[in-house]
Amino acid sequence: MSELIGAPGTTAAAPEAAEGRTGSGAAMLHIDRVRFGYPGRRVLDEVSLRVRPGELVALVGLNGCGKSTLLRLAAGVLRPESGRVLVDGADMTRVSRRDAARRVALLHQSAPAVPGLTVRQMVRQGRYAARGPLGMLRVGDDAVTVRAMRDVGVEGWADRPVEALSGGERQRVRLALALAQDTPVLLLDEPTTYLDLRHQLEVLQLAARLREERRLTVLMVLHDLGLAARFAERLVALRDGRVAAQGPPERVVTPELLREVFGVEGRVGRDPEHGWPICYPDKPTY
């Protein structure tokens, strides 16, 4: 398969940018030859990836292949052993935590609800990085909080305690929290987890709208290859710590990808109306 590649390509370094970014606005995410491991376990080896402003890229691969780790590196939560993560040209290992949070928002797979915290209070936490020196909310922060709740359709629950929400409802509140950061780069780790069919579609439509209308740079982990193929302009598949394949869904989602990246024998068809790839997994390869 032409899109399956054995080793990642190297990419040119972007110029360093000044610190102190505020608000959203277009930004390139550039993951440049990143290596990373946990004690006793190498996870990522020379992974390179660029996501342009206004582009939505889906990261796919087997459980444990390093997708969440890559997002955490991109958010500056983890430091690469070597290589760099540049956002808008700024090295994420060199910016302050606050400046990192102004550039990149990360929707985690799960985050415990603080007892008693309401939806509004939780979403407002996304404004932390934008606060003034004394931790005061700035003018406009509440408007951003309300917009984030509206975007995700949770404004009707603003005064409800988060701990009293269902798993899917909490997932949407976590997404609103990430949007409240108002960053140019949005990293979504399995944003459809816990969500019913309708809300899966709504969240992915929202991600598509955000990249189109606000030129957000969106990198998201998705397990559902069909949804990834439908909503992402580009798919990046990880295997054994490396980028195994990347490109537009119609070129990447093939029986070879199913076999070599997912260990599954299967067929790939096309949606008769829209043409996007549809997977028919048959059985695991042994």
Ligand SMILES: Nc1ncnc2c1ncn2[C@@H]1O[C@H](COP(=O)(O)OP(=O)(O)OP(=O)(O)O)[C@@H](O)[C@H]1O
């Ligand atoms: N804090 C940690 N300490 C040690 N090992 C870890 C830690 N976090 C993750 N790992 C290991 O690193 C590897 C990559 O984990 P990661 O969570 O990035 O995978 P993933 O591709 O997101 O998986 P999934 O699809 O199951 O969410 C796994 O083998 C995991 O067990």
